[in-house]
Amino acid sequence: MDSADAILMNNDISNILDLIKISKKAYLIIKENLFWAFFYNLLMILIAIGLFEIYGISMSPMFASIAMTISSLTVVINSLRLSKMKM
Secondary structure, eight states: OTTOSOOOOSSOTTHHHHHHHHHHHHHHHHHHHHHHHHHHHHHHHHHHTTTTGGGTOOOOHHHHHHHHHHHHHHHHHHHGGGGGOOO
């Protein structure tokens, strides 16, 4: 039990299917979180250093840091979708 990745707590083998569904959903959410965090943070950094000022898009670094905090909250909220999964 100490080295097992998963442990069946009863004799119902259908729990393995639930485990597979949960793991696939968790992997999908991890990939989504990585994509949105990198994309959003990279975009905010580029805006904060002034790369888009020629298009009229600018932001103070203080607001960019707040936007990056919102990005972290988005990742946490997205991860909480896993707890709402029905088996």
